[in-house]
Amino acid sequence: MRKRAHVIPLHLNTGELQHLESQVEKSGLAREEFLRTLILGAELRPRPCTHHADLLRKLAGLCNNANQLAKVANTCGLANQQNVDEMVRIARKIWELVKEQW
DSSP states (O other): OSSSOOOOOOOHHHHHHHHHHHHHHHSSSSSHHHHHHHHOOOOOOOOTTHHHHHHHHHHHHHHHHHHHHHHHHHHHSOOOOOOOOOHHHHOOOOOEHHHHHO
């Protein structure tokens, strides 16, 4: 037995259907789930871009490098200039990737 027993027929013109389909595509949800979410008043956001996961991995790597640098700095008293320069280079490279792909 279905959890949802009520069916609501809906008539749309071509433009309305195209708009609905484009919004459904952007959300990544099924059409029925998209409409239920709208009815319940939830805020719908577009599905993350395909490169989003790669970007998060790069940011996580940057954070790991920053933590390692901080650990070395705390252990030894200070970090050498080469480590600081490398962190700045990596941060700039990731920032450029974000600007290009976001």
